[in-house]
Amino acid sequence: MNSDSPHAVVLGAGIAGLLAAIVLAEHFPRVTVLERDTFAGSEPRRGVPQARHLHGLMEGGRAVIETLCPGLTEEIVAAGAPTTEVLAGSRWYLSGLRAAPTETGLVTLLASRPLLEWGLRRRAAALPEVRFRESVAAHGLVAVAGRITGVLVSESGGHAQAVAADLVVDCTGRASRAPEWLRAVGAHVPEQDSVVIDLGYSSRTYRHRPEHLDGQLGVVVSTMAGRRGGGAIVVEGDRWHVTLGGMLGDHPPTDHEGFTAFAATLPVPDIHRIVTDAEPLSDPVPHRFRGSVRRYFERLPAYPEGFLVLGDSLCSFNPLYAQGMTVAAQQALTLRACLRAGVAELPGRFYSGAARHVDVAWRMSTGADLNHPGVVGRRTPRIRLLNSYIGRAHRAAHIDPIVARAFMRVANLVDPPETLLSPGTVARILWHGRGVRPEGSPLHSQ
Template identity: 40%
Template sequence: MADVTKTRAVVLGGSIAGLFAARVLADAYDEVLIVDRDALIGVDGPRRSCPQGKHINGLLARGQLAMEEMFPGITEEIFADGVPTGDLAGDVRWYFKGKPIKQQDAGLTCVSASRPMLEKHIRRRTNALENVTFVEKHDILGVTTSEDKRRITGVKVQRIGTKSAEKVLSADLVVDATGRGSRTPIWLEELGYGRVEEERKKIGLGYVTQHYRLTEDPYHGDLSINPVASAALPRGAIFTKTDGGRVELTTYGLLGDHPPTDQAGLFEWLKTLSTQDIYNAVKTAEILDEPVAFRFPTTLRRRYEKMDRFPDGLLVVGDAVTCFNPVYAQGMTVSALSALTIRGHLHSGATPDPKLYFADLARDVIDPPWEMTNTVDLSFPGVEGNRTFALKVQQFFLSLTQTAASRDGDVAAAYMKTAGMVAKPESLMQPKILFKIIKAVLFGRKNQAVPRSAASPKVTALPGNNAVTEEKKAA
């Protein structure tokens, strides 16, 4: 007979969001089950249920700090597995509005791991927790409730590929981490809680990813080359060293202007970017796989915090709450911060109050990056949305900041701290930084993007290795 005094949490989805959630739940519940359609244990490559696993997935600096807080030592374990690293501001060649920004170290650790590599390490550390169990290759059929439907009491599941009957996993808490296709909105309507309000913005994003082994080094000690799309040129790319001695390219276009998947067409597309460094590197590189496409038509935010009623015993995290424009790489970091928000609501042995959780999640975790990306998305004239006077002021200030970042290293470092979610956007309004922005815009000299090989002669890094610079770049 089962010990009914034991507490159990069930996480729906073995995604990174689900793994982070399971980690914090393991500190509060006797047993944590992670249910997923895929095989998870021992899997090193992309998962079938995670199509974005074949593309670049960035973990921002704030996400790295949160991951390290939950799994002490994991960052060094990832680096020891051949993952390159560097500083987000000092070792990445960023281009905004077609101009390179000044490179200056800002203490922002990059984890340049492929999505499968990152998942592998987080999953291994999660699986090492004695009270966590993976329920693999199971479909999630629905939830069970108390008689009055005020509490979620468990999950109905069925093993894939068998004729076995469905079974119920009883739970004190269910956490939905099933991503954009989450069925929580449907379940809530069926249970009489009404429809959750949703915000969508059509951005028409499409991107293509390919991996290479380089014969020439375009990095000169840098970690990545990232020309960012702008209103004048709505095309961009991330071209980064990654694990396995490989280089990973994801190039993208907005508003239906998508990169082609034929090799010749893709190379022609790369010629149109705001830097020729990427095309010049890949045209002679060893091609390791075929170009793979992904489409992301709309951003999505489900406003659970606005619901009048919500059942006890159920929380939602990750893309199941908010799908950001993936170009800004905020998804995994927000998932990590969502887990820490859950941790903050696990106290006194009581099940978290969903209303309080969603209020904190919205205000402290989702609002800042959502507003920041909305400001950038609506700078593209073809993106539909309400361009208020306040938004236009924010866009004007962002444009000034990006111009200043191309001329002043301190501004560039401060700006990248906001992009890495380590600092809030309003930090750029501090008098010291604001003065530097104004001074750089009015009197600063333009950055000519001097290669690191000229600026820092000590660098001996080759493409794909894990070396980082021995000297910081001059501001």
């Protein structure tokens, strides 16, 4: 590779960074991915502590990833990950009621996060344009006359140095220091919004047996009706990956008895049955997530050319709704479309395209969070109305397969939320969502 040829540098080799590198390789003859960690095959690594917890890939995200990396789903399946139909092959409980088991046209890829990342990393590494540098941490930007021309890095045990780049893409995740870095070079800093949810996760793996859950491969218990929820999916290695979650400080314990007892308080017994029946393969591990954070780069009055922010660095969502990887993939697809149209005024075009995807997921997830009385935030009449409507949609989805299908396609970020407002669907939701109530839910006493 010619060292004078255009060079893009991606900071962070998480899901966003890998997808960004794959997209950038179409346009830049040299793409360098700088990662603070060392890679560990398909094992979880230090820089991505969330990888030890259940990572549901929404069908909207899988479809976009497949567009960017054709055949990847098959490779992940060949590495051992099962697939299943979202509602016909697994169980979704919304507000304590099981969504009607019907064909949705949605196939879920049940891979652990490290396996998905491993698959993407292999794809990126196979591109001749892409080079990885491990154990290299970014800690600032280099700017000349208002343009970002490189990044300051330090290698473990080595000196600080500058890496020159025509484009730097920050994919360092929710702890991104992009605002501080921009301030330090005299550039505008984006406004930031956050919704504090004080979510705690505790996750553990168990050996899967075919008779568990009547042969179904996943169960999701949403938290809409209370502060506690959980999920269990069968991932590669024929293991149950079980994650329990609690909002607003109601965190699941990490000892065997406490973990099992927490599972018993969920509104339905499925997860508790799994954790009491299956052989544990690991100890529970915790994760704490303070809140969703959105940085409004699209509102900046001016952008330094040569710098973009993508993935959790741009917006980090409440993980309960499993949107982060999908929205990162949608942003990577947006970046590809922007680059195909040329590099002139790239940041402005990218951020306005990315904001359209972020807006949808942000409104859905923060709106649902505000349904919990303890979450601080402005509940506009629109949010209150929508939350009451979503509650009805949950109840209607229990008895009406057409509503269940429509709801799951929106939750999977395949169809836009507006499809739930079409006259036919509104009529079904209002009629079928009238009176059903979850049976004996412990959540109601919380």
